[in-house]
Amino acid sequence: MTGTEPVIEIANLVIAAGRDGVTLVDDVSLHVDAGECLGIVGESGSGKSLTLRSVLGLLPPTLIRTRGTMRFRGREDEEPRPVDPRDLRGHGVSMIFQEPMSSLNPTMRIGDLVAAGPRAQGVSRRAAADQALSLLREVGVPDPEQRVRAWPHQLSGGLRQRVMIAMALSVEPRLLLCDEPTTALDATVQDQILTLVERLRAERGLALIFVSHDLSVIARVAGRTAVMYAGRIIEQGPTRALIENPRHPYTRGLIESMPQLHGPPVRLKAISGSPPTAGRLPSGCRFAPRCPFVVDACREVDPPLLSIGPHRASACLRQAELNDGGQS
Amino acid sequence: MSDLSLIKDDKEHTPRSLRRGNGKMAAGAVIFGLFILAALFAPLITTGDPAEQDLLNRLADPSSAHLLGTDQLGRDEWTRLVYAIRVDLRVAILASLIPAILGSLIGIIAGLGAKWLDTAIMRISDVVVSLPLFIFFIALVGLLGPGNGFLFLGPGELPLIIGFTLISWVVYARLMRAEVRRVRSMDYVRAAQSGGLPRWRVIVGHIVPNAIGQSIVYFFVDIGLAVVAISTLSFLGVGIPVGTPEWGAMIQSARTVMQTNWWLIAAPGAAIALAGMGLALIGDGLDDRIKS
Amino acid sequence: MSALIELDDIEVHFKVRARRSAAPVTLRAVDGVSLAVERSQCLGVVGESGCGKSTLAGVLIGLTEPTAGRVRYDGRDVDTRRSKDVRRSIQMVFQDPVASLNPRRRVRSVLAELIDYHGLVPEAGMTSALNSLMEMVNLPPRVLEARPRELSGGQRQRVAIARALAVQPEVLVADEAVSALDVSAQATVVNLLADLRAELGLTIVFISHDLGIVRTLCDRVAVMYAGRVVEEGAAETIFTAARHPYTRALLRAAPDLYRPDAGRDAPALGGDPAGPST
Ligand SMILES: Nc1ncnc2c1ncn2[C@@H]1O[C@H](COP(=O)(O)OP(=O)(O)OP(=O)(O)O)[C@@H](O)[C@H]1O
Ligand SMILES: Nc1ncnc2c1ncn2[C@@H]1O[C@H](COP(=O)(O)OP(=O)(O)O)[C@@H](O)[C@H]1O
Ligand code: SF4
Ligand SMILES: [Mg+2]
Ligand SMILES: [Mg+2]
Numbered sequence: 001m002t003g004t005e006p007v008i009e010i011a012n013l014v015i016a017a018g019r020d021g022v023t024l025v026d027d028v029s030l031h032v033d034a035g036e037c038l039g040i041v042g043e044s045g046s047g048k049s050l051t052l053r054s055v056l057g058l059l060p061p062t063l064i065r066t067r068g069t070m071r072f073r074g075r076e077d078e079e080p081r082p083v084d085p086r087d088l089r090g091h092g093v094s095m096i097f098q099e100p101m102s103s104l105n106p107t108m109r110i111g112d113l114v115a116a117g118p119r120a121q122g123v124s125r126r127a128a129a130d131q132a133l134s135l136l137r138e139v140g141v142p143d144p145e146q147r148v149r150a151w152p153h154q155l156s157g158g159l160r161q162r163v164m165i166a167m168a169l170s171v172e173p174r175l176l177l178c179d180e181p182t183t184a185l186d187a188t189v190q191d192q193i194l195t196l197v198e199r200l201r202a203e204r205g206l207a208l209i210f211v212s213h214d215l216s217v218i219a220r221v222a223g224r225t226a227v228m229y230a231g232r233i234i235e236q237g238p239t240r241a242l243i244e245n246p247r248h249p250y251t252r253g254l255i256e257s258m259p260q261l262h263g264p265p266v267r268l269k270a271i272s273g274s275p276p277t278a279g280r281l282p283s284g285c286r287f288a289p290r291c292p293f294v295v296d297a298c299r300e301v302d303p304p305l306l307s308i309g310p311h312r313a314s315a316c317l318r319q320a321e322l323n324d325g326g327q328s
Numbered sequence: 329m330s331d332l333s334l335i336k337d338d339k340e341h342t343p344r345s346l347r348r349g350n351g352k353m354a355a356g357a358v359i360f361g362l363f364i365l366a367a368l369f370a371p372l373i374t375t376g377d378p379a380e381q382d383l384l385n386r387l388a389d390p391s392s393a394h395l396l397g398t399d400q401l402g403r404d405e406w407t408r409l410v411y412a413i414r415v416d417l418r419v420a421i422l423a424s425l426i427p428a429i430l431g432s433l434i435g436i437i438a439g440l441g442a443k444w445l446d447t448a449i450m451r452i453s454d455v456v457v458s459l460p461l462f463i464f465f466i467a468l469v470g471l472l473g474p475g476n477g478f479l480f481l482g483p484g485e486l487p488l489i490i491g492f493t494l495i496s497w498v499v500y501a502r503l504m505r506a507e508v509r510r511v512r513s514m515d516y517v518r519a520a521q522s523g524g525l526p527r528w529r530v531i532v533g534h535i536v537p538n539a540i541g542q543s544i545v546y547f548f549v550d551i552g553l554a555v556v557a558i559s560t561l562s563f564l565g566v567g568i569p570v571g572t573p574e575w576g577a578m579i580q581s582a583r584t585v586m587q588t589n590w591w592l593i594a595a596p597g598a599a600i601a602l603a604g605m606g607l608a609l610i611g612d613g614l615d616d617r618i619k620s
Numbered sequence: 621m622s623a624l625i626e627l628d629d630i631e632v633h634f635k636v637r638a639r640r641s642a643a644p645v646t647l648r649a650v651d652g653v654s655l656a657v658e659r660s661q662c663l664g665v666v667g668e669s670g671c672g673k674s675t676l677a678g679v680l681i682g683l684t685e686p687t688a689g690r691v692r693y694d695g696r697d698v699d700t701r702r703s704k705d706v707r708r709s710i711q712m713v714f715q716d717p718v719a720s721l722n723p724r725r726r727v728r729s730v731l732a733e734l735i736d737y738h739g740l741v742p743e744a745g746m747t748s749a750l751n752s753l754m755e756m757v758n759l760p761p762r763v764l765e766a767r768p769r770e771l772s773g774g775q776r777q778r779v780a781i782a783r784a785l786a787v788q789p790e791v792l793v794a795d796e797a798v799s800a801l802d803v804s805a806q807a808t809v810v811n812l813l814a815d816l817r818a819e820l821g822l823t824i825v826f827i828s829h830d831l832g833i834v835r836t837l838c839d840r841v842a843v844m845y846a847g848r849v850v851e852e853g854a855a856e857t858i859f860t861a862a863r864h865p866y867t868r869a870l871l872r873a874a875p876d877l878y879r880p881d882a883g884r885d886a887p888a889l890g891g892d893p894a895g896p897s898t
Contacts, residue, residue: 187870188873216880219877258807259807259836260836262879269807270807518714522683
């Protein structure tokens with residue numbers, strides 16, 4: 001099932017370090033439909049996690065959201081309405097993190113952890129425990145009847161991540177936020193978790209935002225992808241199209257620097273230089289110092305993210321010339 | 329592959345909040361620095377002789393001639409207060425420095441040496457911690473008396489330093505042992521080892537510099553604690569003998585005139601508190617700096 | 621020609637206790653590994669977390685004593701008490717770019733200490749030796765004056781490579797040397813290793829869990845599972861015609877940019893990867 005109306009819409013989000021501090025996330029807008037997965041990809045420090053955390057108002061205390069509106073649709077038949085991020089915690093939106101160990105309370109048993117959300121919403125102890133059991137079964141924890149009595153430290157990384165997903169699902173969210181949930185896991189375990197996330201999206205009609213620095217992971221789970229660079233979304237579009245025909249030199253650079261598993265082995269192409277420090281952006285296009293396509297005009301204006309076709313947008317002055325230009 | 333990216337600007341990268349500790353450090357250093365300066369230039373800012381008596385002018389009120397008045401023997405209180413810095417800080421620093429050096433060496437040996445050596449050292453330190461050594465020590469000093477001094481040390485100073493050393497090496501040894509064990513498995517130490525450097529160079533050049541931070545922090549706090557402890561013991565009569573310009577001893581001898589000349593107690597009291605606070609601030613600031 | 625490095629039935633067993641009071645059990649971190657690496661070859665070692673890769677690397681560079689087995693370097697038996705020259709010949713680049721550089725030392729001091737100790741260049745040649753090392757790893761010479769925390773992850777990893785190269789080794793053991801880096805920084809470091817191999821004839825043992833990178837860089841691959849090598853062969857053979865089921869599962873699990881659904885029909889490998897056997 002694919003909803004036609006977004007579950008969540010974020011417009012013009014700006015996150016800064018203090019009132020007039022350095023801008024860390026700059027004018028980010030995005031939306032996700034029910035049953036859809038939006039991928040956010042970018043190098044470390046590009047602002048992926050901050051964007052995601054701000055949906056639940058979970059920013060670090062020194063940072064503030066200086067601009068931006070958020071609209072959320074609590075039920076299928078409802079109109080989207082403006083919301084306060086805090087009100088969404090445990091009510092419609094859940095989040096899972098990279099490090100499952102530090103996000104699971106070590107003093108609670110697995111069963112109690114998963115039952116805690118429903119209990120807080122007034123579900124009876126008995127019903128919450130039953131629900132926890134079936135959730136653990138749904139996310140593929142083997143022997144859930146035994147595991148409910150286990151402590152978090154007794155589980156492997158993959159199982160902990162499944163427990164975290166079960167906790168996230170226990171409050172029946174419409175939107176699930178995933179911040180690199182598989183980065184700390186082994187390839188085969190990552191594969192299992194990605195399969196699970198895929199299945200939950202399809203079966204439950206969950207809306208998902210999936211953040212990763214690895215475009216090939218995003219390619220597996222996300223139908224649509226936003227590429228972030230130095231705090232901005234610089235390209236957006238259906239994942240397939242974006243990978244096959246990137247319309248921003250940064251996206252293209254990311255793709256070309258990835259090693260391939262098929263075709264003849266080739267030398268990797270690195271993007272020269274490194275991302276700018278927050279607060280020290282170059283004038284004009286923020287990618288200009290590293291961009292192989294840079295022209296003088298690029299240093300004069302900061303190109304806005306403009307629509308360049310159905311569901312696609314790019315923030316490059318020369319995006320038209322990139323169209324099917326390279327990328328065999 | 330022409331990557332000439334700039335070196336990141338260090339200051340820019342450390343958020344201001346992580347560089348706190350500088351304020352505390354500065355405050356502590358100013359306080360401690362003033363004490364040291366006063367001790368060094370004591371003859372210039374005082375009457376010059378803490379023992380000089382003016383029996384006609386006993387228990388005088390503060391005046392321009394006697395900034396803090398005089399004591400029961402007519403000695404200038406301000407002069408005694410300043411000269412006491414020399415005694416108190418000398419003893420406190422030595423009573424912290426010697427155990428710091430000894431304890432740290434022992435900790436390094438325990439952390440990096442053979443297993444039996446480690447076990448032996450840790451058992452001994454357990455014993456030191458569990459015995460009421462301090463009480464033995466007070467009793468012993470009380471029995472033997474302060475002695476006559478030693479080299480540049482005045483009467484009562486050597487027993488104090490020995491006593492403190494016997495007790496507080498343990499803290500440094502344990503701190504250092506834990507830190508050394510943490511650092512020795514860091515990749516940069518493994519890298520230095522696999523680079524073929526001899527063991528002592530790895531220890532001196534790579535392990536110790538990265539393990540010593542906590543001990544230095546504690547060293548400064550420890551001096552402050554020692555100032556308080558030394559003056560307490562002297563006040564109780566088992567430290568520096570009464571008559572010496574020493575804060576605890578000064579409080580002890582002013583006890584009887586507390587009602588009328590309260591500042592003879594308040595001034596050394598404040599000096600003890602201020603010295604302790606300055607050193608604690610330095611330690612605290614260093615700690616913040618190390619942790620950021 | 622015999623291989624430059626030969627590992628013969630290497631075992632590293634640790635005695636571990638689950639609790640202080642529990643009886644110790646033997647943990648077989650490396651359990652009978654035999655491998656050979658030819659001069660100027662690049663051997664990839666892949667496998668999941670805890671399968672014994674780093675432990676094996678520790679044996680290679682002589683910091684971990686194997687409980688059984690032999691290491692031969694250039695035809696001679698070597699162990700943890702190896703000569704200064706043998707130690708110098710096998711160098712390592714570590715995984716964590718933060719932990720692998722001494723935070724209190726400037727880059728220059730770390731490099732100069734090693735060069736100086738081994739007496740590799742005369743006193744007067746130190747500056748030019750350091751500059752050419754920086755050039756080798758594509759860093760501007762002023763990085764020499766930097767402390768580690770002033771450098772980005774990719775730069776640190778290149779400094780770590782420079783430190784390894786400073787003592788003019790024959791063999792470089794890279795333990796997950798690019799795992800902590802962003803793709804683009806990863807690509808520069810991988811290319812650098814490929815160039816060094818071509819230019820200096822370095823022999824490389826490249827430990828990684830990223831099959832794509834191993835494919836780009838290595839000509840032979842060893843697949844480890846629970847302390848053992850379960851498959852070893854020419855890289856192309858492993859990637860196109862893997863025989864061991866674990867190798868195939870690993871290949872299937874690797875996410876692929878252009879074939880996100882490849883192998884999706886086959887069931888994912890069930891359960892957790894086996895830890896070392898005890
Ligand atoms: N000194 C030690 N004492 C006890 N167990 C150890 C020790 N060193 C390693 N091990 C164990 O040996 C096994 C192999 O460890 P090793 O570090 O070689 O794995 P790895 O393949 O490098 O994993 P990763 O990919 O996570 O780095 C692990 O189970 C580890 O916990
Ligand atoms: N608590 C904080 N205080 C100041 N800056 C922060 C804080 N957290 C993150 N940042 C900065 O915000 C930017 C984006 O961070 P983040 O969203 O975590 O990046 P990522 O894309 O890797 O998830 C980075 O430049 C980071 O240094
Ligand atoms: S606007 Fe110019 S500098 Fe920026 S990405 Fe496009 S071509 Fe490159
Ligand atoms: Mg992040
Ligand atoms: Mg490892």
